[in-house]
Amino acid sequence: MATLPKEADVLENAWGPHLNRMEGPRIDTGTEPDRIVPTHCCFCGQQCGINLKVKDNLVIGFEPRYDFPFNKGMLCPKGVKRYLQGGHPDRITTALRRDPENENGFAPMPYDDAIARVAAEIERIQSTYGPNAFGVFSGASLTTEKAYLMGKFARVCLKTKYIDYNGRLCMVSAGAANKKAFGIDRSANPWDDILNAEVVLIAGSNTAECSPITTNYVWQARENGGKVIVVDPRITPIARTADIFLPVKPGRDVALFNGILHLMIENDWLDHDFIAQHTVGFEAVAEHVEQWTPRRTAEVTGVAEKSIRAAAELWGTAKTSFLMHARGIEHHSHGVENCLSTINIVLASGRIGKPYCAYGTVVGQGNGQGGREHGQKCDQLPGWRDISNPAHREYIAGVWGVKPEELPEAGVDCYEMMRKIDAGEIKGLLSICFNPKVSLPDNAFVTRALEKLEFFTVIDFFLSETAQHADIVLPGSLHEEDEGVVAQVEGRVIKINKAVDPPGDAKQDWRVIQDIAQALGRPHGFTFENPRAIFDELRVASKGGVADYYGITYEKIEAQNGVFWPCPSEEHPGTPRLFEKGSWNPVAKGEGPFYFPDGKARFNVPAYRPPAEDVDAEYPVILTTGRVVSQFLSGTQTRRIGPLVDQYPEPRVEIHPRLAQKYGIADGDWTTVESRRGTITLRAQVVTTIRPDTVFIPYHWAGKKSANQLTIAAQDPVSKIPEYKVCAVRLRKS
């Protein structure tokens, strides 16, 4: 029974979030570290290099890691204070079992007994209801070794088709669009290609707050003469000084980019040779965007026609450019079309596959890139292989030492898994690196579904709001307590190094998974001694695939400060820039630079659809959600770090003064925002930096402060990403 064992406030009092602050050896100016460990930040997809100062198995601070080329010592405040997640009073150091009799709701138990209980429940559920009655939730903040192991664990050990991951909330719209247009899903260029781009077009990326280090690349491009175009309903810090700011009405991005392509065609700002030689499908798209005249584009997007024309001219006439986008255009029920509409204007310009001619999506999670390549997605096998492709199944089955027919078929996305839990189809769940109770839309539904699980187990280091529902909690590891690789925003594979040992009974996550396999009596393929052994198998599993890691080794990563995949052989240096003229890939086999049999990129027709829930008389205001710089995702870590909470303690609702005035709301007033799914009451922040038809709430908080009480579970039909960026709400002063 996965109901809360105690009231939420009792659980919070016992298990946090409590705030950890600098004290003891961390504040004592006389403390010398025993050693300095070069590694990376545990948070976002930039994966900044950082040196951790370690004293007596405790990280006591940091030193800038000037030698790592991506960030050269730079960090955002999350990176600076990240070490305070270690030595935390909320840390889970033993296995826990749900115990409503216990004053804290959970009782410690011996680790081996907990593993035995988890194995027994998996066995019971699967023998009673079938193997697919047990599902797995995983995450893209795990190292690639762990992500790979989770996919293998679900398919080989549990023999369930139901595994999916929290990258579903993050990267999948970009991934699906990249696969449709380019045949490969990775930022096409290294970030150095921003530096001398004539135009940097940033669509739906609050770059300065969500990927702060990228800011310096953009500012440097400006110093070098580049112009910046920002598409966002809010003037975020990256937009404040933009040369052209396009305040798009949330949910109308396709219209905007179709309108820009319309003007490119009208003014013949096209690279005809590139389109003819390297692409397929331009005519159909050209015909489709005929209807997107500047006037209609302006009407639908709410952006001034003159700004649309100015942006189209700047983009159309540039010699070099970098187009980047993030969740702002991806978190939509038409997120894939949004991405495709941006790719169309890149392909029409011919500016890709060359220095300073670039396209990339700004990944969110630490391993947002690597975590989506090697099989923890519901339809995927390692190396970006397809679980429904017989040849791919046969290859991976061979690596795993099982028969191809033993591998399950494709499962469903994580939200659909929630619906299957609600429908009683999935009875048991193992979750790691995922906090769906906070991060999935429509919190009330997610909570109801979780409560229906017959058995729920969570591997975590803190008792997250989701873990509060668990029957058994297994103590997992922090980022700095294990080693392994991740792929950062550029597709550069880097190495996370271990700084300290897990405390108490806590174990590295891959050990916990292997212990479950052992207890189930299904140890085949789960006897790795260390992450390096997992990585060596992953290299073979990815060999010949699109995401080919075969030539990457820990030593090579260290020697080169990272290796860009694909890297098919040990002699191969890696591939910082994709789609270069004359480049070879395993799909085109020399026919062309793109990852299709003919080597050509695809234009795709992006039809405009309004958001799933548009405003109406009853709910007349658009709600959009996002992040603040000092918090990260569902806040399991950052809501426990004192200095980060001090910086932005509570979510506020951003409202334009014109809108605020209509409701009689002044800055600082308690304001109730209500959707068809839920209600939230927060203080208003009245600012002119947001569209007057839109309000914004950051989503890092839980319970009554969770923005996802309001959001809608509408999903993109292809990528299945939820529509976090648009739903209809009404406001009142509380």
Added chain:
Amino acid sequence: MNMEFFIDPNRCIGCQSCVAACSECDTHRGTSMIHLEYVDRPISVQTVPVVCMHCDSPTCAEVCPADAIKRTGDGVVQTARKPRCIACNNCVLACPFGVPKMKVEFSLMMKCDMCYDRTSVGSKPMCASVCPSGALYFGTREEIEHLRPRSQPINKFQFGEQTITTKVHMMVPRDTAVQHVDVLSAMDERTIDDVFEGIE
């Protein structure tokens, strides 16, 4: 190598990384000696990191009745000396840049000393190391000229009739003349009070 400090508020994104990193500096762990301000949040996300400008003739030191603020031979104006500081707030009120802050918990004015423990041994200050936007930059004159061709460093500031020259440089657009923000700063100080004569 002559390393210098450059501030470009135009680049600032308000992330507070500088403030967070300052409190990690070994000599004053747990306490940040710099701050960051929104200029006018209701209408803009513009923010300004406030590190010490290290004036050639520091007003803070000039108004200090306890002689607690010292300037090193190489031009770094140090935080108030604990044994001397009387927590009178004169420096806080007098500094034209709004740099010093009174730490009431210690009865001590603390302000940026340009990470003297780091810079004096050839290392970069914490804030300028971590700043992800390059709003705070520590490097040579050649480096900044190469990196920022559209900007120029200035270190002379006019406050009424007071001209202040600083060790730290502010980056301003190269092709735009320096403008006064407040008309008062371009007026003869002696005539300002006359303006208000007869106004209740």
